[in-house]
Amino acid sequence: MxxxxxxxxxxxxxxxxxxxxxxxxxxxxxxxxxxxxxxxxxxxxxxxxxxxxxxxxxxxxxxxxxxxxxxxxxxxxxxxxxxxxxxxxxxxxxxxxxxxxxxxxxxxxxxxxxxxxxxxxxxxxxxxxxxxxxxxxxxxxxxxxxxxxxxxxxxxxxxxxxxxxxxxxxxxxxxxxxxxxxxxxxxxxxxxxxxxxxxxxxxxxxxxxxxxxxxxxxxxxxxxxxxHGRPEPFGPVLPGYEALPADRRRAKAAALASVIRGLASTDVRQVGHFSDDEAVLDFLARAEHPRLAALGTSCPDHFLRTKVRPLVLDLPADAPVDEAVARLRELHDAYRRDYQAYYDRYATADSPAIRGADPAIVLVPGVGMFSFGKDKQTARVAAEYYLNAVNVMRGAEAVSTYAPIDESEKFRIEYWLLEEAKLRRLPAPKPLAGRVALVTGGGSGIGAAIARRLGAEGAAVVVADRDATAAATVAAEIGNADRAVPVTVDVTDSAAIDAAFAEAALAFGGVDLIVNNAGLSVSKSLLETTEADWDLQHDVMAKGSFLVSRAAAKLLIDQGTGGDIVYIVSKNAVFAGPNNVAYGSAKADQAHQVRLLAAELGPYGIRVNGVNPDGVVRGSGIFAGGWGAKRAAVYGVPEEELGAYYAQRTLLKREVLPEHVANAVFALTGGDLSHTTGLHVPVDAGVAAAFLR
Structure with a gap:
């Protein structure tokens, strides 16, 4: 037919x-x-x-x-x-x-x-x-x-x-x-x-x-x-190399992830994936794993995604994290030298330039496998391919001896001009491709708009919010688990913040861009403001952003690839309005944190900037939670007209929406302002009283 x-x-x-x-x-x-x-x-x-x-x-x-x-x-x-x-x-x-x-x-x-x-x-x-x-x-x-x-x-x-x-x-x-x-x-x-x-x-x-x-x-x-296969093709168990219990295994993986990602991003920033599949853990616990890992993969589809061989940590499972980090750095240096030598051995005059000497697969006995790629899907698929390679080695060793194709043949395919042409046909990456963003208060309002915008620009996004359902909803809107994941976190709880960053490290290998957006407000006069009101607002915004930034800075410094911390502050950090002492003071605290941390973290390549919005009424969780009604009463307008009231007092006569704040965050982090730190960007349609001096 x-x-x-x-x-x-x-x-x-x-x-x-x-x-x-x-x-x-x-x-x-x-x-x-x-x-x-x-x-x-x-x-x-x-x-x-x-x-x-x-x-x-x-x-x-x-x-x-x-x-x-x-x-x-x-x-x-x-x-x-x-x-x-x-x-x-x-x-x-x-x-x-x-x-x-x-x-x-x-x-x-x-x-x-x-x-x-x-x-x-x-x-x-x-x-x-x-x-x-x-x-x-x-x-x-x-x-x-x-x-x-x-x-x-x-x-x-x-x-x-x-x-x-x-x-x-x-x-x-x-x-x-x-x-x-x-x-x-x-x-x-x-x-x-x-x-x-x-x-x-x-x-x-x-x-x-x-x-x-x-x-x-x-x-x-x-x-x-x-x-026909023998029962232990990878040899006997190496004492001390057995898999750690699940909780210890994942805790150690989270502690190592950002360091390993930083090493794997020496040439080009990579997104990471962690797997503790039982087959990989068993492979790493066996006596023959160093020999077999060094032989590399064989099928072209395998090594094009995993490189010719992985980097394998040669320490037992219970080695302290500090010792493991030091050894990983040594092994990474050796891996890069070996890969350069591999390239130099086989490259010809018409070979494409070396594409980077960092490993795509890092194996840690007792813990699992870290894989890397230009995005999460590529990193995850690389892990799937190496798992297949482990299964291939097990089968070959069970009935014979594993004998992959020659290294020279691997090079011919890895640096094949046809493969290079295929890579050149790929679309240009988005501005935030390869970066991982964590947005607090990401389940609604401004935070949700920021999370969506960063995701649309190519970032993998960790949507952090006290409301687990809201965080999951926004993450699902951005895409599947390769694009965004939700985490539940109360920013006043340092342990919960550490856990959130650990989840981010396990999901994507680390974090590059942190947005301190979580907030709330109580509109009261000085005499009506209680200690509890004061403490609540300072705990969430002043203390909360401090705790998030502290945890972020530790991860970013370990990672060694720079990064961005953005505070969503407020024009109220500068503008003195009525019935606003607790909120305005907390926002002023955040505003100065921006300047203090920009000065302190600059030597690590970490930029710290702020965004100062005017009142964002539509789509705002704060305004919907009672703040809007109280501010409307202060200004003597119906609550439903509060957004229009705010717009009319601005120079541009325009209402500020969550998307406008998200635009500013992207402008600060998308690459064009790479030499800017310590800046506050007003997103208030022009409030003269809030002009920075």
Whole structure:
């Protein structure tokens, strides 16, 4: 059945999606839902079927294949590249040989059908040259375990007979596609292959058959490893390297996280992720983990995200934090030297510049794994890939010896010009990409607006609030747990603040941007203001912002990458209004904290600035909680007209909203004011009495 297309070469949505494409997407989602089958962003699926030529309207053979950078578990039709098979297969006749096979990737663009869909990936030849309708290329742990075993070819024969064949390691590309196509043609009994050092490829006449064969290869490999593997492939337990109890483990992880993130951000700021998966903890508790970790990962999709090898702390689980930090710094220096030497060994005149010498994976025995990337999702996926690598090493060592591809081959792929071109196609990062923000009072009003704005500008956000439900709601509005997390905290409680920063460190590796926004107000005259009123407002705003800034400064100094602390103060820190002594005094305290901390923390690269809003009525939790009614009574206006009243007394005659305060916070932290500290930015539409002098 042909797919109907428009004059632009795009699928005609009115006619529906091609049924074979529908089947392909269903198969892709089912296989990709289980990360034991393939990693996020890894693997590829395809289908060949008839479609209509957009010019002649005559049937033509097409291939739909996952495009570059997609994920099979979440693949959509828009993520498929669509190519003409006649043109793709004609490339065989002009193929210049393995030394120039990279030139073929550019030729794929001339094989696209109509607008072509997504950009074709390097695996396009593997799918197009195999003369079977449906092809899956996957990275299952069990399959890669056989692929990376020292005697992988013999193990493949023992495991599968002639039903699954062995293909020696070859870098992904046109030649690998030719090799697999030849094996498939010469061995009609075969359902797929094990790709040395890499993964598996399976095929079938129908989508159902292809999926069944992919799963059969994975299940058969898993069964073989289980039946023939030795019980302790990573060796005996190293005394003192066993996993710490969960509470101690996470406490130590939180204490180390910001230091490790700072080290991993020496070249480029990274966001972190922490995992204490049982499989990783067991790996680090075993005698063979130093040898195996040093060998690095093997599958290209693994080491492109985890680098060639991790940094491994060589201390027992109960080593004091100070000792661990000192040793991590030494090991990090050595890692950077080793990585530079690795680059220098294999780089050629046309190699891309070194992309950074810091580790993407840091392993701490008894504690777990810290992973890093340009954002939280990238960091989390790197951890998932290294967990897969641990499973691969376990399987290979259970039946043989783990033997990943050569280091030189890893470099060829890591610094492949095609990989560099792929990286250059990525969109430019947002201004706050790679930064982590913690906003107190983030569950409503000004704090919620700030949290949303910082998240929209690329920051990972920790929404901190006394109201757990409100914090969770705002975090969910910003995005999933890769984008924002809620924490419950009372800023008058130093232990609760420390716990909040620990949660931030475990979630994102640390914090870069702290907004002291939590506040409240009681509007009373001097004679009506009680000690309790005074203490409450000073505890929340003066003391609370002090406690938050103190905890933030410790983390930022440990991290060593600078940072921002922003106080949401008030024009009342400068302007003397009636019935406002406790609130105004607390705000004046905050205002001077800005100046004091800017002077003290500047040597660490930490900037401290303030924002002085006028009364923010709409969307404000303070005003909705009774403050609005009291201020309206002071000024003799109806409460519902208070915002308009405030606007009319300003020079610009404009009402101040939460979003305007959020704009100022972004202006202070988004990069253009990188040399500004100790500043108070008025956001009051012009209140002359509050002009700074």
């Amino acid at each position: 042909a797919v109907n297309v428009t004059h632009e070469g795009k699928p005609n949505r009115a006619m529906g999606t091609h049924p074979e494409v529908t089947a392909l997407l269903g198969r892709s989602h089912r296989i990709g839902a289980d990360r034991r089958n393939t990693n996020f962003g890894g693997g590829n699926v395809s289908v060949k079927a008839s479609g209509d030529d957009p010019v002649t309207g005559k049937p033509v053979e097409l291939m739909w294949v996952k495009g570059s950078g997609g994920d099979i578990g979440t693949l959509t039709e828009a993520g498929l590249a669509v190519l003409r098979l006649d043109r793709l297969r004609a490339l065989v006749d002009v193929y210049p040989g393995v030394e120039r096979e990279d030139e073929m990737v550019a030729a794929f663009d001339f094989c696209l059908h109509g607008k072509g869909g997504a950009a074709p990936s390097i695996d396009t030849a593997m799918h197009g040259l195999v003369d079977v309708a449906h092809v899956d290329h996957l990275h299952p742990d069990a399959g890669i375990a056989l692929a990376t075993a020292a005697d992988g070819e013999e193990l493949t024969r023992r495991c599968f007979g002639d039903r699954v064949l062995w293909v020696p390691w070859r870098r992904p590309g046109f030649q690998l596609g030719l090799d697999i196509a030849t094996l498939a043609k010469e061995n009609p009994q075969a359902i797929g292959v094990i790709l040395g050092g890499h993964g598996i490829t399976a095929w079938g006449a129908t989508s159902e058959e292809c999926e069944a064969r992919s799963l059969e290869i994975i299940a058969t490999a898993e069964r073989f490893l289980a039946e």
